[in-house]
Amino acid sequence: MxxxxxxxxxxxxxxxxxxxxxxxxxxxxxxxxxxxxxxxSAREVLGNPLRPWPxxxxxxxxxxxxxxxxxxxxxxxxxxxxxxxxxxxxxxxxTAAGAYALARRPDLPGFRWLRAGFLVxxxxxxxxxxxxxxxxxxxxxxxxxxxxxxxxxxLGPIQFFLFDQFFRTLPKEVTEAAIVDGASEAQxxxxxxxxxxxxxxATVALITFLINWSQWFPILVISRSxxxxxxxxxxxxxxxxxxxxxxxxxxxxxxxxxxxxVLFVLAQRRVMEGMAAGAVxx
Amino acid sequence: xxxxxxxxxxxxxxxxxxxxxxxYAFVLPFAALTLVFGIWPILLSIQVSFTQSATALGADPTxxxxxxxxxxxxxxxxxxxxxxxLWYTALAVVANLAFALAAATVIDSPRLxxxxxxFRLALFLPVVTPDVAGYVVWxxxxxxxxxxxxxxxxxxxxxxxxxxxxxDTVTTAVLIAELWxxxxxxxxxxxxxxxxxxxxxxxxxxxxxxxxxxxxxxVILPQLxxxxxxxxxxxxxxxxxxxTVVVVMTKGGPADRTNFVSxxxxxxxxxxxxxxxxxxxxxxxxxxxVLSLGALKATQGREIR
Numbered sequence: 001m002x003x004x005x006x007x008x009x010x011x012x013x014x015x016x017x018x019x020x021x022x023x024x025x026x027x028x029x030x031x032x033x034x035x036x037x038x039x040x041s042a043r044e045v046l047g048n049p050l051r052p053w054p055x056x057x058x059x060x061x062x063x064x065x066x067x068x069x070x071x072x073x074x075x076x077x078x079x080x081x082x083x084x085x086x087x088x089x090x091x092x093x094x095t096a097a098g099a100y101a102l103a104r105r106p107d108l109p110g111f112r113w114l115r116a117g118f119l120v121x122x123x124x125x126x127x128x129x130x131x132x133x134x135x136x137x138x139x140x141x142x143x144x145x146x147x148x149x150x151x152x153x154x155l156g157p158i159q160f161f162l163f164d165q166f167f168r169t170l171p172k173e174v175t176e177a178a179i180v181d182g183a184s185e186a187q188x189x190x191x192x193x194x195x196x197x198x199x200x201x202a203t204v205a206l207i208t209f210l211i212n213w214s215q216w217f218p219i220l221v222i223s224r225s226x227x228x229x230x231x232x233x234x235x236x237x238x239x240x241x242x243x244x245x246x247x248x249x250x251x252x253x254x255x256x257x258x259x260x261x262v263l264f265v266l267a268q269r270r271v272m273e274g275m276a277a278g279a280v281x282x
Numbered sequence: 283x284x285x286x287x288x289x290x291x292x293x294x295x296x297x298x299x300x301x302x303x304x305x306y307a308f309v310l311p312f313a314a315l316t317l318v319f320g321i322w323p324i325l326l327s328i329q330v331s332f333t334q335s336a337t338a339l340g341a342d343p344t345x346x347x348x349x350x351x352x353x354x355x356x357x358x359x360x361x362x363x364x365x366x367x368l369w370y371t372a373l374a375v376v377a378n379l380a381f382a383l384a385a386a387t388v389i390d391s392p393r394l395x396x397x398x399x400x401f402r403l404a405l406f407l408p409v410v411t412p413d414v415a416g417y418v419v420w421x422x423x424x425x426x427x428x429x430x431x432x433x434x435x436x437x438x439x440x441x442x443x444x445x446x447x448x449x450d451t452v453t454t455a456v457l458i459a460e461l462w463x464x465x466x467x468x469x470x471x472x473x474x475x476x477x478x479x480x481x482x483x484x485x486x487x488x489x490x491x492x493x494x495x496x497x498x499x500x501v502i503l504p505q506l507x508x509x510x511x512x513x514x515x516x517x518x519x520x521x522x523x524x525x526t527v528v529v530v531m532t533k534g535g536p537a538d539r540t541n542f543v544s545x546x547x548x549x550x551x552x553x554x555x556x557x558x559x560x561x562x563x564x565x566x567x568x569x570x571x572v573l574s575l576g577a578l579k580a581t582q583g584r585e586i587r
Contacts, residue, residue, distance in 0.1 A: 017397075239421070260411065261407060
């Protein structure tokens with residue numbers, strides 16, 4: 001009886017493993033297929049789409065994507081890092097200070113309205129918000145500029161919720177003791193609270209970077225020419241215009257994915273826990 | 283109550299004002315960005331929805347009341363698009379949550395002593411993968427002559443999968459690609475909730491002779507209510523706004539089968555029909571708010587039996 005029980009128990013465990021492995025491999029397969037696609041010509045793929053290994057490690061594709069849409073590949077790569085980096089730095093600084101003030105003194109006039117207003121903006125269909133943003137950016141004279149893109153990408157809900165949650169759960173004694181010691185509010189924020197918030201700041205910066213790296217629609221809308229396109233936007237343009245250059249598209253998709261994939265694998269726990277926490281509080 | 287409520291002498295009031303000023307200084311950049319890139323565009327969008335498209339972006343727009351809303355609601359393409367969007371959202375929310383819950387349950391199971399981190403990574407990697415890159419790859423995977431999916435179906439002796447080119451399969455194809463991109467996020471929320479549950483209850487139920495299924499259904503699942511609420515609201519908002527996957531993979535086709543509201547509104551905007559496009563945006567905004575609040579209410583309401 002117990003022998004049969006343990007046998008069926010083992011079978012169940014094996015089934016769980018089989019299921020988990022099968023689903024994981026299915027989720028990872030598109031990445032493998034993308035990597036293979038960089039090295040395989042259209043004819044080779046057509047002949048055998050499932051071949052698990054490329055015919056040859058032919059790197060000519062990187063010559064093919066050296067220029068996309070009349071702009072150097074390196075320009076897109078630079079834009080991706082510059083726009084993502086700048087919007088992350090700005091977003092973290094602005095959100096930290098804003099969320100701190102809103103969490104510390106929700107009683108101040110206008111603060112409740114600001115919080116509510118922010119919550120409403122994240123409910124608005126993003127791709128449709130971008131369209132009036134085009135008009136706003138146009139009125140500000142920032143169309144086609146890096147500044148317009150960076151400013152638009154700076155704020156995001158998960159970033160706000162993570163900081164908000166941290167500052168709200170900060171023990172009151174911390175600030176009260178500092179006030180007794182005669183510290184100014186600026187000193188409290190910059191010398192006491194922000195050093196304590198270092199781990200959450202790192203998490204927010206990481207998540208903002210990952211999210212903003214993937215952005216494409218606001219960048220496409222605010223840009224006036226491919227000169228301010230990032231890698232995902234260049235990839236989208238290539239997907240539409242040169243639909244048949246399969247190998248080039250796979251190579252560009254690979255390059256677009258690689259930096260965030262590496263960053264994610266290096267900081268997996270922080271990313272997953274941070275995103276879950278940001279969502280749970282939202 | 284702090285100093286704010288206490289009767290303030292001249293000096294204290296001055297000090298209080300100074301303290302307030304610094305909090306306003308802290309919040310100023312955040313408030314400015316929220317107003318300029320959030321509130322202002324929304325108000326502008328709502329304003330444009332009441333104007334005639336041809337004059338909408340000019341200095342002196344002609345206001346037409348609810349005419350754009352009337353046009354939009356009388357447009358059979360929009361009504362069909364809205365119906366499809368709601369249907370797709372319902373399907374996608376159920377499919378994503380069911381898949382994410384099943385995946386979280388398997389990964390959280392004590393049976394998987396090793397490798398659970400690998401499974402988590404595999405399912406979460408698509409979440410941080412740029413959506414354009416992911417969907418571009420899926421678009422080619424679905425290709426009838428080129429893609430791996432039909433080649434695999436052929437190998438297994440299955441009938442060919444129409445993928446993105448058939449009106450019967452395109453919704454499923456889009457749904458699978460979106461599930462690949464989003465489900466890992468919902469799974470992570472379930473896993474976080476599972477980690478916080480009270481395990482003593484399960485032991486007690488097991489001692490009382492409950493089967494594993496009964497334990498899962500009546501002890502574990504009720505404790506996952508917070509994650510179910512959050513995921514339902516997030517997924518509802520997410521899939522109502524489905525856009526990128528359509529731009530990359532289908533352009534709304536074939537035969538408008540994936541022409542969801544946000545894509546349809548964008549097409550109108552592209553044609554300069556600003557009034558109608560923003561009227562659609564406002565309607566979708568209202569639906570997002572109503573449905574997400576509804577989902578919040580409905581999923582929380584069930585708590586009291």
